[in-house]
Amino acid sequence: MSLLVVGTMAYDSVKTPFGERHLALGGSATYFSMSASFFTKVMLVAVIGDDFAKDHLELLGARGIDMNGVSRLPGCTFHWQGEYGYDLNEAKTLATHLNVLEKFDPNLPESYRGAEYVFLANIDPRLQRKVLDQVKRPRLVACDTMNFWIHSALPELKKTLEMVDILFINEGEARMLANTPNMVKAAREIRSMGPRTLVIKQGEYGALLFHEGEIVSAPAFTLEEVFDPTGAGDTFAGGFMGHVARMGEKELTPALLRQAIVVGSAMASFTVEKFSIDRLKDLERREIAERFRHFKRLTHFEDLTAEA
Numbered sequence: 621m622s623l624l625v626v627g628t629m630a631y632d633s634v635k636t637p638f639g640e641r642h643l644a645l646g647g648s649a650t651y652f653s654m655s656a657s658f659f660t661k662v663m664l665v666a667v668i669g670d671d672f673a674k675d676h677l678e679l680l681g682a683r684g685i686d687m688n689g690v691s692r693l694p695g696c697t698f699h700w701q702g703e704y705g706y707d708l709n710e711a712k713t714l715a716t717h718l719n720v721l722e723k724f725d726p727n728l729p730e731s732y733r734g735a736e737y738v739f740l741a742n743i744d745p746r747l748q749r750k751v752l753d754q755v756k757r758p759r760l761v762a763c764d765t766m767n768f769w770i771h772s773a774l775p776e777l778k779k780t781l782e783m784v785d786i787l788f789i790n791e792g793e794a795r796m797l798a799n800t801p802n803m804v805k806a807a808r809e810i811r812s813m814g815p816r817t818l819v820i821k822q823g824e825y826g827a828l829l830f831h832e833g834e835i836v837s838a839p840a841f842t843l844e845e846v847f848d849p850t851g852a853g854d855t856f857a858g859g860f861m862g863h864v865a866r867m868g869e870k871e872l873t874p875a876l877l878r879q880a881i882v883v884g885s886a887m888a889s890f891t892v893e894k895f896s897i898d899r900l901k902d903l904e905r906r907e908i909a910e911r912f913r914h915f916k917r918l919t920h921f922e923d924l925t926a927e928a
């Protein structure tokens with residue numbers, strides 16, 4: 621099944637307590653599509669500048685990602701500069717240079733318009749809707765967002781949310797969007813805005829999923845070394861949506877959602893092991909399956925016996 625993603629392709633300058641990288645390949649759509657490409661056919665919609673390296677396009681091409689929807693405009697590629705302290709859950713944005721993103725006017729190639737699954741990665745909610753309007757009859761639409769849009773474009777974001785089946789959001793952003801500190805109450809409030817399914821990302825503590833009457837919790841993988849958390853959220857969503865698209869089931873069953881949240885966590889755990897997409901680019905299917913099994917062991921427990 622085909623999975624379309626719109627978001628940023630970026631050059632990131634990132635500093636963590638363990639090192640720093642200047643102008644490394646990043647962006648919400650980059651991480652998402654690299655991750656999802658392990659599971660399904662990905663169609664990418666984004667804008668790049670004339671500084672975007674051929675090698676980087678080749679990296680995505682090597683994973684079979686369709687880049688007919690990537691347009692190149694004169695100017696520099698979107699550039700994000702961020703920093704993390706020892707609390708790797710909290711990215712501090714030092715600078716955001718929109719560059720060519722300011723002129724981004726997505727126009728989908730004909731071959732993209734029949735996409736069955738759509739992911740609106742973190743980008744201006746008006747652009748998210750502009751892309752969605754061009755997809756004929758998607759089976760499932762998911763989206764991500766961030767504090768910047770909650771602060772600066774809430775009415776536009778709410779219009780997008782009305783059209784979305786699944787929302788992926790960080791815990792802090794969920795509180796901000798719902799205006800309440802409690803996650804169960806926040807989930808109820810956010811689901812009343814449109815998305816039937818809500819995934820709340822909790823960084824190194826894992827993720828919570830709310831769907832109809834169900835709540836599912838998945839831990840993050842217990843890694844000894846987390847190098848750079850940039851892109852963890854998008855990689856998580858890529859694994860989640862990639863798995864859902866691959867299975868192609870008519871309904872989002874609780875069993876499918878449970879698998880998807882673990883696939884997402886497994887994929888994110890690879891991204892944070894290295895800077896940029898360095899770990900994803902040479903990842904093998906075998907390693908993903910192995911990590912999925914580790915998750916099963918990590919969370920498995922037996923029923924209490926009658927005497928206990």
Ligand code: AMP
Pocket residue numbers: 628630631632645646647648651700716742743744768849850851852853854855
């Ligand atoms: P995350 O998965 O949340 O860590 O997202 C990381 C990616 O988001 C980075 O590679 C950035 O290039 C990208 N990013 C940062 N700020 C923005 C923004 N305002 N809009 C879209 N993408 C962004």
